[in-house]
Amino acid sequence: MSTPTPLEDRLSRVKAPGEPVVVFERVFLAFGDNVILKDVSFQLLSGSTKIFLGASGAGKSTILKLILGLLKPQAGKIWVNGARTDQLSERDLMKVRDDLGMVFQEGALFDSLTVRENVGYKLYEESDTPLEEVHARVREVLGWVELDEHIDKMPSQLSGGQRRRVAIARAMTFSPRIILYDEPTTGLDPITSITIDDEIIKLRDIEGVSSIVVTHQLRDAFWVAEKMAVRRQDGQVEIVPASPEKLAQTQFVMLRDGDVAFEGTASDLRASTDPYLQLFQS
Numbered sequence: 001m002s003t004p005t006p007l008e009d010r011l012s013r014v015k016a017p018g019e020p021v022v023v024f025e026r027v028f029l030a031f032g033d034n035v036i037l038k039d040v041s042f043q044l045l046s047g048s049t050k051i052f053l054g055a056s057g058a059g060k061s062t063i064l065k066l067i068l069g070l071l072k073p074q075a076g077k078i079w080v081n082g083a084r085t086d087q088l089s090e091r092d093l094m095k096v097r098d099d100l101g102m103v104f105q106e107g108a109l110f111d112s113l114t115v116r117e118n119v120g121y122k123l124y125e126e127s128d129t130p131l132e133e134v135h136a137r138v139r140e141v142l143g144w145v146e147l148d149e150h151i152d153k154m155p156s157q158l159s160g161g162q163r164r165r166v167a168i169a170r171a172m173t174f175s176p177r178i179i180l181y182d183e184p185t186t187g188l189d190p191i192t193s194i195t196i197d198d199e200i201i202k203l204r205d206i207e208g209v210s211s212i213v214v215t216h217q218l219r220d221a222f223w224v225a226e227k228m229a230v231r232r233q234d235g236q237v238e239i240v241p242a243s244p245e246k247l248a249q250t251q252f253v254m255l256r257d258g259d260v261a262f263e264g265t266a267s268d269l270r271a272s273t274d275p276y277l278q279l280f281q282s
C-alpha cells in the first residue's frame with residue numbers, strides 16, 4: 001500500500017461538519033483529595049467552538065490537558081476524533097496529537113529561537129520534509145497571521161499580541177483540525193485582543209478548524225461567538241456579524257465546583273438570570 005500524500009492524509013482526517021470531534025462523558029479527575037472535575041460531559045462538534053468559562057482553578061486548563069492526553073481521568077471516557085484517548089498508549093496518543101494544535105496560556109514561545117524557528121521547529125527537527133517546503137509552510141502560516149515580515153526576529157522584539165499570533169501560527173503548522181486555546185487574550189489590550197479573536201474566527205470559518213477557547217475575557221468570548229469570517233469576492237477576508245446558523249455553532253460552557261454549571265449559546269448566556277452567571281458577566 002502506498003503512503004498517502006499530505007493532502008490525502010489531511011482529507012482523510014477531515015470530519016464531516018457536525019460530527020463530534022471531542023467528547024467527554026462523565027469525566028472525573030482529582031489530584032489527591034482535591035476533586036477538580038466531578039462529572040463533566042460535553043461534545044465539541046466539527047467546525048464549531050466551545051468557550052470554557054470559570055473562575056481561576058475551576059479546571060479549564062485541566063480539560064485541555066485531558067484532551068491532549070497529558071492527564072488521564074480517574075473515571076469517565078474521552079474521545080478525540082473517534083479515538084478513546086483515556087485508554088491509548090503514549091505512542092497512539094502522538095497520532096491523535098498530530099490533529100490537535102495548542103496555543104498555551106501566555107503563548108509559550110522559545111526565547112532563544114527566532115520566529116521562524118518557533119513556528120517550524122517540529123518540522124525542522126522531526127520531519128524529513130525538504131527544507132524549502134518547511135520554509136514555505138512557515139512563511140505561509142506567518143502570512144496568515146500577518147507576521148511574515150517579522151520572520152527573522154526574536155520573540156523579545158515582538159509585542160505581546162504579535163507573540164500570541166506567532167503561537168497561533170505555530171499551532172497551525174500541521175493543519176490540525178482542532179485547536180485548543182488557553183487564555184489567548186489574557187494580558188492584551190482590547191484592540192490587540194480583537195486581532196487574536198479575529199484569527200480564531202478566521203481559522204474556524206475559513207479553514208473549518210474546530211476549537212476550544214478557554215478565557216476569562218467575556219468581551220473576547222462574545223466577539224468570537226457573535227462574529228464570523230467571510231471571504232469577499234476580491235479574496236479578502238472580512239469579519240461580520242454572525243448568521244443565526246453560525247451563532248448556534250458556538251456554545252459557552254461554565255465550569256463551577258467541578259461540574260458544568262451552564263451550557264448554551266451567547267444569547268442564552270446573556271439572557272440567564274442565574275446570579276452566578278450574572279456576577280461572572282458583570
Ligand SMILES: Nc1ncnc2c1ncn2[C@@H]1O[C@H](COP(=O)(O)OP(=O)(O)OP(=O)(O)O)[C@@H](O)[C@H]1O
Pocket residue numbers: 031036054055056057058059060061062063
Ligand atoms: N499537576 C497538578 N497537581 C496537583 N494539582 C493540580 C495540578 N494541576 C492543576 N492542579 C489544580 O487543579 C485545579 C485546576 O487547575 P487548572 O489549571 O485547570 O485551573 P484553571 O481553571 O485553568 O485556572 P486559571 O484560570 O487560573 O488558569 C487547581 O486547583 C490547581 O491547583
Ligand SMILES: [Mg+2]
Pocket residue numbers: 060061062105182
Ligand atoms: Mg488555566
